[in-house]
Amino acid sequence: MIVRRGRSEDLPWLIEHDDASDDWIKRCIQFEEYFVVELDGELAGFLRFSRFWGKIPYMDMIRVLPSLQRSGAGTALFRAWERAMVGEGAQHLMTSSEWAEAEPQAWHRRNGFKAAGSIDLRIFQSSPEIFFLKDISGTPEA
Template sequence: MIVRRGRSEDLPWLIEHDDASEAWISRCVQHGEYFVAEKDGELVGFLRFSRFWGKIPYMDMIRVLPSRQHDGVGTALFHAWETAMIDEGAEHLMTSSEWAEAEPQAWHRRNGFKAAGSIDLRIIQPSPEIFFVKDISGTRKE
């Protein structure tokens, strides 16, 4: 499996598989805010991130094709992103999931995230959003 930053040639696949708008996907690719996983020459997953408050790397979305789930694709995407953020000098990572989503929360915890609070967004989704933070300070390799 190859995990790399998303490129402009990945746009058609990303537009098909990400729920964000085409304009936002293009903007994120342009700013290096996608990692994609390739297996056997085909894209099988992506991780899209942004920066909370303009500085803390925040994993917006991680998605793996259903046929490739439980193959380590999501973990490989996460580790590539985490390593890149450590190399860029980040001290924390953030992510979130809906309160009712037990499986994603378990995945975040397995990957070192700790719950940091929640916000009630039921005006736009069925349950509150729980936020997770991972401390990566002191892990930068010199």
Template sequence: MTLVVTIATTAHQDWLVAHDTEVAPSWVQRCVAQNEYIVAERQGQLVGFLRYSLFWGKIPFMDMIRVQPEHQRRGVGRALLHHWERLMLDAGATLLMTSAQADEPEPLAWHQRNGFREAGAVQFGPLQAAAEVFLLKAVT
């Protein structure tokens, strides 16, 4: 089964709104318009996405990566990450950034297996019970 990874278009927008529930539909629309979503498709079915932004307007920051449960542990997340890394390298990036909650060991371990290293953590008080761990990855 071939996996196709591409930058999202407006054709993907309804699916992204339904599956990226951490942000408002207007934010999904904005990110699609700015080419800040990457989607993975298998046999014509969307199975995952990666949403990113630019920290301080210059450091590529992976805001969210999500793969449908039935497609997890099959290389979809890694394919999304590698596609994003190549795009960011082509755009001149030398450093990538992401984060995960300190009480989420699986996402933290996944980021670390894929070359990210912890750079620090921030407590957000009443907004989030667990600290947010920030991770960096040098790319060349």
């Protein structure tokens, strides 16, 4: 399993597997806001992030191909991102999921995130969005 930053040659695969617009995907590649995981030389998943308020690393999306879920690929993506953000001097990580999504929330909690509040975005989705924070200020650089 290889985890690395997304590159321009990953663009066709990311466009096929990410729900973001083509322009946003291109922008995120340009600003190195993708991590991808390869299994047996093939892309198997990605983690896309941005910066909340331009400061706090915010995991926008993590996705692993359905046939490869529970293979450790998602955890490998998350750990690579976390290490990179520690290396960049980040103090916290942030993410979110819909209130009704129990499985993603459990994943966030298993990976050290704590609920930090919610916002009702039902004009866009069926249930409120719950936000999670992880304090990485004491994490040593790997």
